[in-house]
Amino acid sequence: MTTAGVAAEHLEHALHDDRPFIRKYVFSTDHKIIGIQFLFLSLFFLLVGGVLAMVIRWQLGFPGKAMPLPGAWPSTMAPDGVVLPEFYTALVTMHGTFMVFFAIMPLLVGVFANYLIPLKIGAPDMAFPRLNMWSFWLMIPAGALMVAGFFVEGGAASSGWTGYAPLSANPEYTGATYGQQLWCLSLIVFALSSLLGSVNYITTVVNLRAPGMTWFRLPLSIWALFITAILALLAVPILAGALIMLLFDVVLHTNFFLPAGGGQPLMWQHLFWFFGHPEVYILILPAMGIASDLIANGSRKPIFGYHSMVYAICGIAFLGWVVWGHHMFQSGMNPRLGTTFMVSTMFIAVPSAIKVFNWMGTMWRGNIHFTTPMLNGIAFVAMFTIGGLSGIFMAATPADMYIHDTYYIVAHIHYVLFGGSLFAIFGGIYFWFPKMFGKMMSERLGKIHFALTFVAYNLTFFPMHILGIGGHMRRIYDPSQYEFLRPLQPMNEFISLSAFALFISQLPFIWNFFHSLFWGKKADINPWHDNGLEWTAPSPPPHGNFETTPTVYHGPYEFSRPDMEQDYLPQNQPLPAPQPVAH
Amino acid sequence: MATAEHKHPNYIAIWIYLAVLTGVELVVALLHFLPRQMLIGALIFLAIWKALLVALYFMHLRFEPKRLVVMVLAPLPLAVILVLFVMTEFGK
Amino acid sequence: MSHAATHTIEHAEEGLGVYTQKLGMWVFLCSEVMFFTALIGSYIILRWGSAESWPVPAETLNIPVTALNTFILICSSVSMVKAYAAAVHDDQRGLKRWLLTTVLGGATFVGVQAYEYIHLIGKGFLPSSGLFGSTFYTMTGFHGFHVTCGVISMAYCTLRAFRGKYAGGNFHGIETVGLYWHFVDLVWIILFTIVYLF
Numbered sequence: 054m055t056t057a058g059v060a061a062e063h064l065e066h067a068l069h070d071d072r073p074f075i076r077k078y079v080f081s082t083d084h085k086i087i088g089i090q091f092l093f094l095s096l097f098f099l100l101v102g103g104v105l106a107m108v109i110r111w112q113l114g115f116p117g118k119a120m121p122l123p124g125a126w127p128s129t130m131a132p133d134g135v136v137l138p139e140f141y142t143a144l145v146t147m148h149g150t151f152m153v154f155f156a157i158m159p160l161l162v163g164v165f166a167n168y169l170i171p172l173k174i175g176a177p178d179m180a181f182p183r184l185n186m187w188s189f190w191l192m193i194p195a196g197a198l199m200v201a202g203f204f205v206e207g208g209a210a211s212s213g214w215t216g217y218a219p220l221s222a223n224p225e226y227t228g229a230t231y232g233q234q235l236w237c238l239s240l241i242v243f244a245l246s247s248l249l250g251s252v253n254y255i256t257t258v259v260n261l262r263a264p265g266m267t268w269f270r271l272p273l274s275i276w277a278l279f280i281t282a283i284l285a286l287l288a289v290p291i292l293a294g295a296l297i298m299l300l301f302d303v304v305l306h307t308n309f310f311l312p313a314g315g316g317q318p319l320m321w322q323h324l325f326w327f328f329g330h331p332e333v334y335i336l337i338l339p340a341m342g343i344a345s346d347l348i349a350n351g352s353r354k355p356i357f358g359y360h361s362m363v364y365a366i367c368g369i370a371f372l373g374w375v376v377w378g379h380h381m382f383q384s385g386m387n388p389r390l391g392t393t394f395m396v397s398t399m400f401i402a403v404p405s406a407i408k409v410f411n412w413m414g415t416m417w418r419g420n421i422h423f424t425t426p427m428l429n430g431i432a433f434v435a436m437f438t439i440g441g442l443s444g445i446f447m448a449a450t451p452a453d454m455y456i457h458d459t460y461y462i463v464a465h466i467h468y469v470l471f472g473g474s475l476f477a478i479f480g481g482i483y484f485w486f487p488k489m490f491g492k493m494m495s496e497r498l499g500k501i502h503f504a505l506t507f508v509a510y511n512l513t514f515f516p517m518h519i520l521g522i523g524g525h526m527r528r529i530y531d532p533s534q535y536e537f538l539r540p541l542q543p544m545n546e547f548i549s550l551s552a553f554a555l556f557i558s559q560l561p562f563i564w565n566f567f568h569s570l571f572w573g574k575k576a577d578i579n580p581w582h583d584n585g586l587e588w589t590a591p592s593p594p595p596h597g598n599f600e601t602t603p604t605v606y607h608g609p610y611e612f613s614r615p616d617m618e619q620d621y622l623p624q625n626q627p628l629p630a631p632q633p634v635a636h
Numbered sequence: 637m638a639t640a641e642h643k644h645p646n647y648i649a650i651w652i653y654l655a656v657l658t659g660v661e662l663v664v665a666l667l668h669f670l671p672r673q674m675l676i677g678a679l680i681f682l683a684i685w686k687a688l689l690v691a692l693y694f695m696h697l698r699f700e701p702k703r704l705v706v707m708v709l710a711p712l713p714l715a716v717i718l719v720l721f722v723m724t725e726f727g728k
Numbered sequence: 729m730s731h732a733a734t735h736t737i738e739h740a741e742e743g744l745g746v747y748t749q750k751l752g753m754w755v756f757l758c759s760e761v762m763f764f765t766a767l768i769g770s771y772i773i774l775r776w777g778s779a780e781s782w783p784v785p786a787e788t789l790n791i792p793v794t795a796l797n798t799f800i801l802i803c804s805s806v807s808m809v810k811a812y813a814a815a816v817h818d819d820q821r822g823l824k825r826w827l828l829t830t831v832l833g834g835a836t837f838v839g840v841q842a843y844e845y846i847h848l849i850g851k852g853f854l855p856s857s858g859l860f861g862s863t864f865y866t867m868t869g870f871h872g873f874h875v876t877c878g879v880i881s882m883a884y885c886t887l888r889a890f891r892g893k894y895a896g897g898n899f900h901g902i903e904t905v906g907l908y909w910h911f912v913d914l915v916w917i918i919l920f921t922i923v924y925l926f
Contacts, residue, residue: 180748248759256752259743266741286759287711291718294766298866305855307862309770315780315859320773323722324766374714378721387725602740644813651806655799662795665925666786676926683921687914694809694910701745704754711758715765719772726777 072596080190082182083596087189088168089489091159092482094192096566098155101200105148107556112136112144114549116531129208139228141530142211147202149214150236153336154243155196157470160478161339162247162285163189166254166278168489172587172594173275175263175603175625180256184249191246198239202232210236213528215329218310218321222302230303237300244293247285254282263586265605269363270624272585272609273356276363277342280370281335288331295324322384326377334373337437337469338366340477341408344433346609347480348412350583351427352419353620355610358411365404365411372401382450383457391450398448405441409434420613420620424581425499429480432507436472440465443518458528461521467514479503479562486566487580491592492573498565505558512551516544582621584609589625645693657686753904757911760874764915767870768922771863783860785924788853790844797840798920801875804833805913808906815899823894823902827886830909834879841872864923871919874912881905 123134130140179185202209209232212221224230258279298309308314310321349356378394412434443465446452486494532538579588603625611622661682692698807829814822855865
């Protein structure tokens with residue numbers, strides 16, 4: 054049967070979907086709709102986090118000067134447009150919290166795990182669709198509670214996204230009594246949502262793979278999302294437990310983290326980072342998986358070293374549990390532990406380097422198509438490498454003592470989180486948008502968006518390394534207060550201007566996204582000539598995904614086979630019969 | 637133990653077993669005839685013994701595929717690593 | 729969880745060799761292990777690192793009543809496996825009887841715990857009463873919350889059993905809820921030992 058014939062038949066099937074609107078698009082149990090709901094929600098929070106970053110950058114670049122529209126800012130936050138110190142600390146806290154928990158993590162795990170897992174493994178839906186729906190609808194109250202922090206007495210939580218005790222545990226220290234409580238509550242609800250998601254992803258990948266989809270035929274994106282789900286499953290409850298204790302310290306006056314009552318503030322740091330380090334890999338592993346898919350597709354070559362890629366993902370995930378102390382070298386922690394953590398952290402460079410070299414090996418002498426997803430994939434590899442290299446400096450205790458809590462750390466986290474994760478996310482959105490909505494995004498606008506973002510991003514974050522080496526502390530309100538930082542102020546101004554340019558560079562993306570949603574070119578069933586099972590279902594796939602359960606014959610990276618005219622071979626088509634060798 | 641009957645071990649026997657172990661725990665804890673260190677060791681041993689009985693027979697892990705057992709045990713090393721590492725922090 | 733719709737596909741690749749609901753419950757329980765690790769681990773760490781001597785639990789807590797309560801919870805675990813065995817053998821009368829027993833056992837446990845809390849608070853032992861108060865109320869409180877959730881889902885299963893939803897050897901829902909119930913029992917076995925008896 055022709056592809057068009059299959060598509061038409063599917064379309065008819067889709068039209069017979071008689072669920073009411075509210076079950077179809079609002080309280081939907083369909084993993085694709087839930088993925089798209091997560092997409093809109095997390096892009097909204099990405100915007101919120103971005104706006105907060107702009108205010109932070111204004112204050113750092115032009116301390117004490119009035120922001121544009123001085124009258125529009127509430128007097129509790131920025132009277133006459135000048136940011137108050139207590140508002141600044143709330144901004145820093147909420148920017149980190151929104152970006153980590155409500156933008157990047159749901160973008161990677163909520164959007165791509167939900168959308169891709171069942172489609173790529175050939176399943177009709179998740180194992181527990183109703184729990185999946187709850188996982189999304191819990192994110193709404195979680196987000197609302199977090200945003201509400203800005204509007205309560207005392208302002209939003211101000212103890213940093215890491216919420217270090219005792220600063221966070223005693224409301225008198227920050228003044229944000231209700232803000233801190235809302236922060237805890239919101240993240241507890243978030244943890245519940247994450248738990249429901251993880252249970253679903255793991256069960257689905259283990260039990261619902263289509264016939265022939267063996268473990269080593271899974272696309273690397275699915276491997277990464279699967280391992281990520283395991284990390285989230287086991288790490289997020291530790292955060293939930295710690296948050297509950299912190300909340301009790303604030304509300305019920307327990308003494309877990311308050312030294313006055315015999316508690317241990319350092320225990321918060323241990324619990325937080327025992328969650329926090331796996332969390333770092335939750336934020337990068339799916340991006341690695343997505344980038345692997347994008348790069349193999351854009352290079353028209355099988356991924357280089359598929360098995361070593363899988364083992365590297367597993368290795369990173371395992372090592373991620375025994376390195377948390379490298380966030381705490383300066384905390385007064387037991388020095389013997391420090392050495393252990395230093396060594397284990399350096400080991401992570403090995404699987405990470407395996408991945409980077411494999412991506413380069415994939416691109417090497419490939420028939421590279423510089424599509425927007427591919428460009429973002431390449432940017433991911435480059436930026437992740439820079440971020441990874443700066444990470445090695447911090448892993449070494451002696452070097453870390455010098456750069457700890459400076460802008461060097463800020464540069465590092467933005468190189469891996471923005472340069473790494475976010476480029477892969479943009480690539481993933483450009484790549485799967487046609488499947489999600491049945492429309493193509495504009496390649497020209499996509500390339501403009503990519504180029505502007507790439508340049509402005511590097512201009513913003515690269516100088517931060519230099520600031521950090523110069524001793525510029527993280528989270529300070531007014532760098533011009535310190536004489537030794539005054540010579541660096543022009544660089545701060547430059548960073549701020551670049552950050553504003555970076556923000557404006559996102560406009561082509563927003564325009565492209567919404568314009569293509571309504572007026573984009575209609576997408577084919579397989580516009581990127583990829584091999585994944587999702588490209589054998591119509592764009593967008595109907596409820597239930599596949600007319601019949603597909604059978605899988607080979608791995609997902611059969612590109613440019615020498616014995617075939619077509620340079621790709623979808624996973625549901627058998628390999629060509631071996632040709633007799635001519636003498 | 638009732639391993640011969642694979643699907644359903646003798647639940648009542650395990651119930652009595654658990655009740656007896658709880659009684660032993662109470663005797664050990666309340667009569668104070670052991671030195672403190674040994675008391676803690678004995679109580680931990682008894683608690684793990686009871687927990688194993690529940691996991692193996694009531695949750696029938698004994699009769700599940702090996703792969704599931706491995707998955708179920710996976711979080712335990714992580715829990716031990718966390719608690720032991722942080723305990724070294726506050727050693728007396 | 730027992731009522732979540734489950735998709736099955738013909739001839740799927742073999743996973744871990746158990747049906748999807750049971751696998752999902754075990755995955756969830758792995759997460760619960762880590763949650764209780766955070767709470768119980770903090771107790772162990774705080775007690776280990778506590779500068780002052782830790783109060784003797786028996787001087788504040790009522791050990792005999794709690795020992796009895798532990799026994800009740802263990803009994804409800806036994807009635808749960810009996811219900812499961814009845815469901816496997818399609819013994820509908822036995823299933824209903826054992827499920828009801830389990831719900832009653834669980835509810836009694838929660839009731840006794842509530843009584844214990846009221847009594848302790850009346851004596852002036854509060855969450856703010858030092859590290860012992862903090863850890864005691866957090867750990868037992870969250871365990872009690874888990875038991876309450878278990879009682880509610882068990883009551884729901886009992887209702888379904890009376891409507892004949894588990895007839896014909898349809899035991900998956902019962903087994904899945906049972907796993908959760910035994911896990912809660914298991915956590916209590918640990919808690920009872922390290923909080924009340926040490």
